[in-house]
Amino acid sequence: MRRLLNTLYVTTQGAYLAKDGEAVAVRVEQETRLRVPLHGLGGVVCFGLVSASPPLLAACAEQDIGVSFLSEHGRFLASVRGPVSGNVLLRREQYRRADQPEARALLCGCFVQGKIINARTVLRRFLRDHGDSADAPAIASAASSMADMLDRVARATTEEQIRGIEGEAASLYFGVFDGLILTRTRDFTFTTRSRRPPLDPVNCLLSFVYTLLAHDVRSALETVGLDPQVGFLHRDRPGRPSLALDVMEEFRHWLADRLVLSLVNRGQLNPKDFKRSGSGGVVLADDARKDVLVAWQKRKQEEVLHPFLDERMPIGLLAHTQAMLLARHLRGELDAYPPFLWK
């Protein structure tokens, strides 16, 4: 099985990444803070004023190490990838399916089913652990409505119908999301999803973790030779990694949202870990950002059972596994794409 490769996150402003032998050296004011051999790395994510030498970028491109540049607060800016690798026949098939309404609808259905099933599991898990919460009745009714939505997705024939149900499920889920926040409810409240910019700490955390997830999913798709920009559920838009957003749907709630909830509910973040930026948005303070990155990396090392493959694997490898299963579906080896279902 594939080894879980590590991701290097550079948040120190003014840092310079250089190639030192077959390793990346993170230098801050001429001093090497960290040196990591390239062979153990799967990605490098840079926040804000971080620069990298061309020889390093070339070495990363050659070894399939995705380098992403984000703004200081985690908005995606650019990424550096090597020449497109993988099988051109696979990509051609991806484009062909993306042009066929039935094939699109089939894949939209798979992504949305995965998303709703996992959202429902998140809610039901909450009810199991905190059944006495004041919001439990609302959460229970949201969870049971999601069961109906799953039937409707299974019967839907067009992608528009599926998108509609996905929207309903998302608003239902975020409608009860505030109930999942247990502690410090006065500091951390959730009313509605806001982004670009996120307007409160919880939305700020969600957006930040979604960006990290998007980096990982995008890299995984590129590694198996799929084009991350040509999606099925998300329509084409210049610069948008639509396929990465499609595959992310099944991960958002159980992986990203639950990480945010556990950081908040365990009191690992305080209101003073957030700052208001000039544009009225809320951003993470430097130390808190590091805490979130560490929590994210640790979560990726936890093992889960992949129900379709019946194999235990670190969470960090799931994006690769799902990209591989999607490629197998496009090659005709699997009748449908099996989303990852969290148990």
Place this chain on the structure above:
Amino acid sequence: MLMLITYDVNTEDREGKTRLRRVAKLCLDYGQRVQLSVFECEVDPGQWETLRHKLVSTIAPEKDSLRFYRLGRDGKRRVEHVGIKEPVDLEGPLVV
């Protein structure tokens, strides 16, 4: 798997010093220096064959020596560090 590599390179002559630099550089390409002349490298079997071959062909066997310790897949657990200069866990979260 985690490999521990130690070496003695005779540096009485100029070639010896070159060999010492080369051996250290090779180890650094695959892992990190944990003490003087002691390196830990997390490698897969293929990478290990490459690294081993490069190391063996760099030293002069009549003057230098290399020692390889195989710590295995869960090698990290078999290591305890006491005192200064605790090395970075390259498998753990890397946030600078």
